[in-house]
Amino acid sequence: MTDFTFVHACREIAAGAGRLEYVWDITKRHGARRPMVILDTYFAATDLPARLAAGFGAPPPIHAIPAGEPDLATIEACRAAMARANPDLILVVGGGSAMDCAKVARILLSNPGDPMAIAGPAGVRMAPHPSLLIAAPTTAGTGSEVSESAIIGKPGAAAKLIFRSPEITPAIAILDPLLGITAPASVTAASGYDAVTHAVEAYTSKMANPLTDLLAVSAMERLAQNLVRAFLVPTDLDARMACLLAATEAAMAFNSANLGLAHAISGPMSALHHTPHGLANALALPWTMAFNAPELGAKGTRIAALFGAATAAEAMSRLRHDLGLDLSLDRFVPPEALDELALSASKSGQTRMNPRAATLGDIRAILEAMRGPTSGKQPRL
Ligand SMILES: [Fe+2]
Structure with a gap:
């Protein structure tokens, strides 16, 4: 064994x-005495604040994170609110953006100064913060509740800021399927496809290991059996619970195994063209898996079998079709921007983890293919 x-x-x-x-x-x-709550703005207008006030015995300070990807201004507002509250327990309830925002804002309390000083994909040493961080995801997607990374937008830049350290990982994750039950079906689909992409790319990454394989296979199995069901029947709590657990498993896998070419492409798509992350992965993954086919071996056969398809690429194509995500890249990125996008993707560290080495020309060809839908069929490059 390696x-x-x-x-x-x-x-x-x-x-x-x-x-x-x-x-x-x-x-x-x-023995926490100063709890604080970070919420997606959407939840600030629900009965959740009243339930939290009843549970904590008094209304806790609440900071709402605006919808959309967090940037440095969002982080600073959250950090300032945390500094005022001086919490010894921080509960974040929300999607990946809210969780990532809370993770970075909290660690800036013990690492004051320019956030850029602690940013970097390889991880930077960070002073721990004594507060207990609890994350309750409302979507089954990023798995940020267990991952040691957080992704923040940097306006005008092709690459996002990555913060990486065990010190920012939530100490406790709470997977409650009731929290996301009112999410639109389109959010369930896109965030769920992100979790699928995490599981598939962690499983096929060059850094995959026996423990990440165990988690990635389990995640794929749950998602294959439950994601379309959760999309079609939002009130199916068993399906929602399975998807939440799968997203957590997939993140535990990619936390060590890293990701691959679909995320190398989806990162700059979001940074440069504001393509929602799950949609960007749905645009890329069937094609990157078609490209990877020669190097997948038994793992490709396993993915196909888990999803009941002939190939891994066909499985990913069919799944995105069933989730209403069979879209054209042209909706998000103008054709004249594809050269720049290919160049950004080729420089991503995730490209180096991909099972098949991809040249700039290979990535440009994949982007060209992404302009067409696959109608649930085998994608052919
Ligand atoms: Fe992702």
Whole structure:
């Protein structure tokens, strides 16, 4: 067996419908006296703040994160709110953007100064913050509740800022399928396809290891059996729970195995053209898996079998079709911008983790192919 390292910094995962209430147990167990809540703006207008006030015994300070990808201004506003509240427990309830924002804002409390000083994809040493960070995802997607990375937009730049350290990983993740039950079906589809992309790319990454394979296969199996169901029947709590657990498993896998060419392409698509992350992955993954086919071997056969398709690429094509994500790249990126996009993707560290080496010309050909839908069929480059 090849030498490997598996890392996992989240120390507790609680799962089940209604498990958000577990926060009150945690608060008592840790003797927390100054809880603070970070919410997606959407949840600030629901009954959640009142439920949290009842659970904590008094209304906690709440900071709402605006919709959309967080940037440095969003982070600064969140950091300032945290500095005012001086919390010893921080609960974040939201999607990947809210969780990433809370992770970075919190660690800036113990690492004051320019956020750029602690940014970097390889990870930078960060001073720990003593507060207990609890993350409750409302979408099954990024898996940020267990990952040691956070992605922040940098206006005008082709690459996003990556913050990476075990110190920013939430200590406790709460997977409660009731939280996302009112999310639009399109959000369930796009975020779920992001989780699929994490599982598939972690499984086929050059850095995959026996433990990440275990988690990635489990995630793919759950998503193959439940994601379309959760998309079609949003109230199916079992399907939603399976997807939440799969997104967590997939993130535990990519936390060590890293990702591949679909994420190398989707990163600059979002940074340069504001393409929503899950949609960008849905545009790329069937084609990158068609490109990777010669190098997939038994893993390609396994992916195809898990999703009930002839090939891994066909499986990804069919899944995006079933989720209403069979779109053209032209909707998001003008054809004259494809050269720049290919160049950015070729420079991504995730391209180096891809199972098949991809040249700039290979990536440009994949982008050209992404302009056409696949109608659920085998993509042919
Ligand atoms: Fe992703």
